Amino acid sequence: MWARLKFYLAFGLAAVFAACAGYLYLTRPRTTAPIVRTAADAPTVVREIQQLSELVTVRYSLQKVIGLEEQKIPFGAESLLLLVRAEVLAGVDLGQLTERDVVITGTVVNVRLPSPRVLRVYLDDKHTRVWDRRKTWWTPWVGFNPELDQKARRIALEDVQAAALEMGILREAETNARRAIERLLRLLGFTEIVFVQSAS
Numbered sequence: 001m002w003a004r005l006k007f008y009l010a011f012g013l014a015a016v017f018a019a020c021a022g023y024l025y026l027t028r029p030r031t032t033a034p035i036v037r038t039a040a041d042a043p044t045v046v047r048e049i050q051q052l053s054e055l056v057t058v059r060y061s062l063q064k065v066i067g068l069e070e071q072k073i074p075f076g077a078e079s080l081l082l083l084v085r086a087e088v089l090a091g092v093d094l095g096q097l098t099e100r101d102v103v104i105t106g107t108v109v110n111v112r113l114p115s116p117r118v119l120r121v122y123l124d125d126k127h128t129r130v131w132d133r134r135k136t137w138w139t140p141w142v143g144f145n146p147e148l149d150q151k152a153r154r155i156a157l158e159d160v161q162a163a164a165l166e167m168g169i170l171r172e173a174e175t176n177a178r179r180a181i182e183r184l185l186r187l188l189g190f191t192e193i194v195f196v197q198s199a200s
Contacts, residue, residue, distance in 0.1 A: 042102045045109065048188060049181060052094050056065060057116075057176035060088040061124075062162045065131065066152045070145060073131040078135040080150040085127035086160040090173040107191040111181065116173040121161045123153060 019075040066082040092114055130149065182193045 006111075022151045028092060042104055044098045045102050045111075045185065046097055046099050047106070048184060049097055049111075052180070052184070057091040057147065057180070058089070058169050058173040059167055060090075061084065062086050062160050062163055063127075064156055064159055064163070066156045066159070068148060068152050068155070070096050070136075070148055076135065078148065079133070080130060080148050081107065081132040082150055082156065083129055083131045083161070084153070084156040085124040085146065086156060087120075087122055087124060088118060088161060088164040088169060090116060090118050092116050092165070092177040093119075093174065106191075107189060108194065109185055109190045109192070110194045110196055111185075112196045113174070113181070116177065117162070118161055118169070121164075124158065128153075149180045169195050 063083070063085050066084060067079070068082075069077055069079045071077050094114070096114040103110040178195050185193050
C-alpha cells in the first residue's frame with residue numbers, strides 16, 4: 001500500500017514539473033534576429049532592367065483614309081482612295097541604360113531612363129485596301145500607275161505616326177515603362193524609386 005502511494009506521489013510530482021516546464025517554455029520571451037534587407041547594387045540593377053530588353057509599352061491602332069491624285073502627261077489624272085489600319089508601337093529601349101543612369105543610396109535608387117520613342121509603325125494588310133481608284137474618262141489609253149498604291153501606303157505610315165505622337169503615345173509609353181520598372185526595383189529591395197528626367 002505504501003509503495004503504491006509513493007508511486008502515485010512521484011508520478012504526480014513529475015506531471016506537475018512537466019506542466020510547469022512546458023508553460024515556462026511556451027511563455028518565455030522570444031528574441032528574433034532583425035531582418036536586414038539589402039538592395040541590389042548598380043550593375044545588378046542595370047542587368048535586371050536590361051533583361052526586359054526593348055520594352056514595348058504602348059500600342060495604338062489607328063485607321064485613316066488616304067486620298068491621292070496624280071496628274072498625267074500631257075493631260076488627265078488618276079485618283080486613289082486607300083483605307084488603312086496601322087499599328088504604332090512605342091516604348092523605351094532599355095539596352096541603352098548604363099550604370100551612370102543608376103544612382104543608389106541605401107534602399108533609394110535614382111534612375112534615368114532612355115527617352116521613349118516610336119519603335120515600329122506598320123500597316124495591317126488584312127484591313128488595308130483600295131477603296132476607290134479611277135482615272136479621267138477622256139484618257140482611257142492611260143494605264144493605272146502601279147506605284148501610286150505604294151506611295152499612298154508610305155504617306156499613310158507617316159500620317160499615322162504623326163497622329164499617334166499628337167495623341168501622346170510617347171508620354172504614355174514613358175509612364176508605363178516607369179510603372180513596370182518600379183515593380184521590378186521594389187522586388188530587388190528598394191523602398192523608394194525616383195525617376196529623373198529622361199535623357200535627350
